Amino acid sequence: MRFIYGVWDGTVIGGNSGVCGPDFPEATLEFNGGNPVLALIGDRGFGAFSEQVSLPALLFKHHDALARLSCKRCTPCRTGSVLLRDALRQACEGRGADVDWGLVRRVAEQMRESSLCGVGRTGVIPLLGALEHFAPLLSADAPAAADLFSYTEATAPCVEACPAHVDVPRYIDAVRDDRPERAVDAVLEHYPLVGSCGRVCARPCEKACTRNALDAPVSIRAIKRYAADRAPVADRVAAPAVPHPDGPAEVAVVGAGPAGWTCAYHLLRAGHSVDVFDPEAATGGMIRYGIPSYRLPKPLLDVESQTVEAMGARLNRAALGKDFSLADLKQRGYKAVFVGVGASVGQLAHLPEDKNPPEGYENGIDFLRRVHDGVASGQLPALHGDVVVVGGGNVAMDCCRSAARITDGKVHVLYRRTEQDLPADREEIEDAVREGVIFHFLTNPSGLDVADGKLVGVRALNMRQGEPDASGRRSVSPIEGSEWTLPCQHLIAAIGQRVRAEDIPDAEGVTKGRNGVIAVDENFATSLDGVFAGGDCVSGPDTLINAMSQGERAARAIAARLEGKDAFSPRLRMSALLKSSGLMDDWRDWEPSFPRQQAPALPVEDRRSFAEVEDALSCDAARAEAERCLRCYRLFTVLTASPIPNAD
Numbered sequence: 001m002r003f004i005y006g007v008w009d010g011t012v013i014g015g016n017s018g019v020c021g022p023d024f025p026e027a028t029l030e031f032n033g034g035n036p037v038l039a040l041i042g043d044r045g046f047g048a049f050s051e052q053v054s055l056p057a058l059l060f061k062h063h064d065a066l067a068r069l070s071c072k073r074c075t076p077c078r079t080g081s082v083l084l085r086d087a088l089r090q091a092c093e094g095r096g097a098d099v100d101w102g103l104v105r106r107v108a109e110q111m112r113e114s115s116l117c118g119v120g121r122t123g124v125i126p127l128l129g130a131l132e133h134f135a136p137l138l139s140a141d142a143p144a145a146a147d148l149f150s151y152t153e154a155t156a157p158c159v160e161a162c163p164a165h166v167d168v169p170r171y172i173d174a175v176r177d178d179r180p181e182r183a184v185d186a187v188l189e190h191y192p193l194v195g196s197c198g199r200v201c202a203r204p205c206e207k208a209c210t211r212n213a214l215d216a217p218v219s220i221r222a223i224k225r226y227a228a229d230r231a232p233v234a235d236r237v238a239a240p241a242v243p244h245p246d247g248p249a250e251v252a253v254v255g256a257g258p259a260g261w262t263c264a265y266h267l268l269r270a271g272h273s274v275d276v277f278d279p280e281a282a283t284g285g286m287i288r289y290g291i292p293s294y295r296l297p298k299p300l301l302d303v304e305s306q307t308v309e310a311m312g313a314r315l316n317r318a319a320l321g322k323d324f325s326l327a328d329l330k331q332r333g334y335k336a337v338f339v340g341v342g343a344s345v346g347q348l349a350h351l352p353e354d355k356n357p358p359e360g361y362e363n364g365i366d367f368l369r370r371v372h373d374g375v376a377s378g379q380l381p382a383l384h385g386d387v388v389v390v391g392g393g394n395v396a397m398d399c400c401r402s403a404a405r406i407t408d409g410k411v412h413v414l415y416r417r418t419e420q421d422l423p424a425d426r427e428e429i430e431d432a433v434r435e436g437v438i439f440h441f442l443t444n445p446s447g448l449d450v451a452d453g454k455l456v457g458v459r460a461l462n463m464r465q466g467e468p469d470a471s472g473r474r475s476v477s478p479i480e481g482s483e484w485t486l487p488c489q490h491l492i493a494a495i496g497q498r499v500r501a502e503d504i505p506d507a508e509g510v511t512k513g514r515n516g517v518i519a520v521d522e523n524f525a526t527s528l529d530g531v532f533a534g535g536d537c538v539s540g541p542d543t544l545i546n547a548m549s550q551g552e553r554a555a556r557a558i559a560a561r562l563e564g565k566d567a568f569s570p571r572l573r574m575s576a577l578l579k580s581s582g583l584m585d586d587w588r589d590w591e592p593s594f595p596r597q598q599a600p601a602l603p604v605e606d607r608r609s610f611a612e613v614e615d616a617l618s619c620d621a622a623r624a625e626a627e628r629c630l631r632c633y634r635l636f637t638v639l640t641a642s643p644i645p646n647a648d
Helices: 055-069 075-092 101-114 118-123 125-133 157-161 168-176 180-188 194-200 204-208 220-230 258-269 286-290 298-310 326-332 364-377 394-406 426-434 544-563 570-581 619-627
Strands: 005-008 011-014 030-032 035-042 045-048 149-155 251-254 274-277 314-316 336-339 361-363 387-390 411-415 438-441 443-451 454-468 474-478 484-487 490-493 531-533 634-640
Touching: 005 125, 011 045, 030 570, 030 634, 035 055, 045 055, 045 125, 055 075, 055 118, 055 125, 055 149, 055 634, 075 101, 075 118, 101 118, 101 125, 118 125, 118 634, 149 570, 157 168, 157 204, 157 570, 168 180, 168 220, 168 619, 180 194, 180 220, 194 220, 194 298, 194 544, 204 220, 220 619, 251 258, 251 326, 258 274, 258 298, 258 544, 286 298, 286 364, 298 364, 326 336, 336 544, 361 364, 364 394, 364 490, 387 394, 394 411, 394 426, 394 490, 411 443, 443 474, 454 490, 531 544, 570 634
Parallel strands: 251 274, 251 336, 274 314, 336 531, 361 490, 387 411, 387 490, 411 438
Antiparallel strands: 005 011, 005 045, 030 035, 035 045, 035 634, 149 634, 443 454, 454 474, 454 484
């Protein structure tokens, strides 16, 4: 799909220009069902796909949104956005000849040069292109068509990379202004576990940060943690508790992990009563039992979880598949059900001895659960002798670093690929090395040595790299005759996990996909009417932020069902359009380099306990790090022929 006319990357496209412009994928043709996209405006220019779109109307819709979305922090954008909007409104009314277009150009150029963020700096690029190449169309006497509909989103690479689409620059700006409470409020629009996420988020936002092309990404997670430490969530959630009926609530949420808890949080915010079902003694799901306390202190998780209970969530200690079924919940009168059970079953290392594991051989999830229970009770498990961990992900890093704290021997990690291929967070890997963990790359276990029913060693094969596979990752294969033995007394397999089969029995009748996960549609609805699902039971073992994002999206769909509304999300549709079109792939407004601030951490010699290793940034360091943000917002607008649901 190509533009009929427009200006893109400074070049006139369409018409008699002979330039076709970018070819957008078919997915761009419709914004929502049966509602074609008539025009697209962004930081690279504008273009119309239909002749019924007049230039004044196209630009007015965009600048009306720009004036509304401007944060009003800087004078050029605060005053300029209003002046430009009003001028374009005149043009839409057929009074373009009365507009001082020279003044409009000067104001737009000033916004382009001196606005503090990308909303002002890039939002005027389409108008400047129109003034340069299509000025007569702006002064036309005929009024512009008013029967067009639009949706505008101000976003940034970090926002698009975040599964929850948290407004990252907004909370960074709040920290820069020494208003941590406003930063926390920005995050609370999406999930309640702000401080927890500020410690253990996988940080997809930092991977997308524009500063990666300059020096190093902004420490987004550390800034979030700083804000949450200084403005605790419990002090920011002031909404009155949703009253509960005498019988069942409106919605049953199964699982008190990140997905379920976030779903309950958003339903309560929307005024819907919620009953939560979970068999564990404490909330948090797999982030409680699978993430060690030196990374995520459990008292913090307790406080943030209790906030949701204070909002009106009613917690029931019961397990799906054992104490009740999905059919039971529907029969009790729940209007909707959300299933958010986690991947709580670990896997062994696919060795011949898996069927009859010797003493000392266990999976990583069971090991981390034992460690958690020991920390919680004050009686840590003690390991004697050397420990081998198999795997290279974050669970493997949690296992090896936990083992290093409780063994009197050495800790080794076997990983069958190269160091560069390790999927774990780079900082976790570096911390493991600092704490004395020994890594063996291109190494894979092949069997165990056992004496008197106890593990005494791991047999391993050296691996060689082959050709890249379809994903671009190089394959590996064992080197014949390379087997060697690594003596050890403990082997922890951290190569994967899954949802316990009995947590979602086949008898429930819900359709499952590959690997036994629940199949859902774009609104996280399952094959059972009124039953939704999200988190590990849908995606398989995943990150905290992904689970919370799915819980939020499901909650919005459930609320729409309860309120008889359309569940369509223009925000998610815009994100999909930007991704499929590659419109977020480039940014060139570079700024000078500033060093990335480092959070203080416990000295290595003091890390034999499960005390939190990483501390918060100081106030000065947090504000300095916030100053590194390029505020690379970009403004995108689509025009459509019909109204867009939930576009207000």
